Amino acid sequence: KTHVKIYSTGKYIPPHRVSNHDLTSWMDTSDEWIVKRTGIRSRYLSRGDNTSDLCVKAAHDVLEGSHIDADEIGLIIVATMSPDGQSPSVASKVQSAIQAGQAMAFDMNAACSGFVYALSTAEKILRHAPYSYALVLGGEVMSKEIDWTDRKTAVLFGDGAAGVLIGKTDESDQFISEDLHANGDKGEALTSGNRQVDNPLVQSDKSVSYLTMDGREIFNFVTRSIPDSIQKVIEAGGTDIEDIDYFLLHQANARIIEIVARKLKRPVETFPMNIQNYGNTSAASLPILLDELAKEKKVLNGKKQKIILSAFGGGLTWGTLLLEI
Numbered sequence: 001k002t003h004v005k006i007y008s009t010g011k012y013i014p015p016h017r018v019s020n021h022d023l024t025s026w027m028d029t030s031d032e033w034i035v036k037r038t039g040i041r042s043r044y045l046s047r048g049d050n051t052s053d054l055c056v057k058a059a060h061d062v063l064e065g066s067h068i069d070a071d072e073i074g075l076i077i078v079a080t081m082s083p084d085g086q087s088p089s090v091a092s093k094v095q096s097a098i099q100a101g102q103a104m105a106f107d108m109n110a111a112c113s114g115f116v117y118a119l120s121t122a123e124k125i126l127r128h129a130p131y132s133y134a135l136v137l138g139g140e141v142m143s144k145e146i147d148w149t150d151r152k153t154a155v156l157f158g159d160g161a162a163g164v165l166i167g168k169t170d171e172s173d174q175f176i177s178e179d180l181h182a183n184g185d186k187g188e189a190l191t192s193g194n195r196q197v198d199n200p201l202v203q204s205d206k207s208v209s210y211l212t213m214d215g216r217e218i219f220n221f222v223t224r225s226i227p228d229s230i231q232k233v234i235e236a237g238g239t240d241i242e243d244i245d246y247f248l249l250h251q252a253n254a255r256i257i258e259i260v261a262r263k264l265k266r267p268v269e270t271f272p273m274n275i276q277n278y279g280n281t282s283a284a285s286l287p288i289l290l291d292e293l294a295k296e297k298k299v300l301n302g303k304k305q306k307i308i309l310s311a312f313g314g315g316l317t318w319g320t321l322l323l324e325i
């Protein structure tokens, strides 16, 4: 059986930091409301770099930390719900920019769950592929998907990109178990980028819609589904919840993470958070967190830690992976 592991991580955050206070000059909101409801204190917004630009910079950071050349990569998947456009894909632009001449490349959209979906998919493809390495990125410019007059969503999101290089290994397998799902019945709880049919037979509104979110609906779905999903992968992985070193959850709301920690009866310190700095960066949120922890040597430090990656979002979609890294 082919074994797969994570070789390196990387990220790129656009440099322009926007504090909650900065937002108050654009809309009727307050630092107090945002911090109390979400834990967010700032986010970074792109001043022009599109999603592919952020992803290319993140890809260079991933490759810098690795031992391989770009032409050894056979697969590039970019998880995004804010691509530059429908075609070419962000992944194709990354493939060109980093000169990964041997790689197939495509984007994947599972909203905020995108990175977990993409990592799970890449790991499966790699096991049956003739090549040895896959680059998996999550990248978003959420700021262009948002209606900046809607304070209910505008204060929540941020821009960024990050990812991992995974590859075949003779060492033990790092991918232990997983649980991935979708519930399209609740799809209307988060919508973005809708476009109507418009052709010579029917004329309609040509505009593309901004992001809409039913925050309560998602909050309730997450606090119900995610603890279950985490428990399932732990059971399937033949381990105990006390043996999990870190629970890395999609950074959408600090309150959600605290509730999940309480429901699982685990100390909140085992749920690292960086939402205060970045806001919700959708598919980029988990790889940004993973890269920060890796650079601090808290994970991917050779200690064989058991790590949960769990994400949720539009679709609705959710997914949890148990890794031993």
Ligand code: ACO
Pocket (backbone or CB within 6 Å): 028, 029, 030, 033, 034, 037, 038, 111, 112, 113, 151, 152, 153, 155, 190, 214, 215, 216, 218, 219, 222, 252, 253, 256, 280, 282, 312, 313, 314
């Ligand atoms: N500043 C000040 N006041 C505000 C703001 C703001 N930015 N936004 C809303 N309010 C007001 C509302 O108008 C409302 O006032 P009212 O009672 O007078 O009408 C009040 O604050 C409460 O608003 P709610 O929307 O009910 O606030 P809630 O407590 O539900 O918090 C939040 C909203 C933070 C969005 C929460 O529901 C949440 O985090 N949900 C989960 C979202 C999530 O996890 N999304 C992840 C998926 S994202 C993806 O896949 C891309």
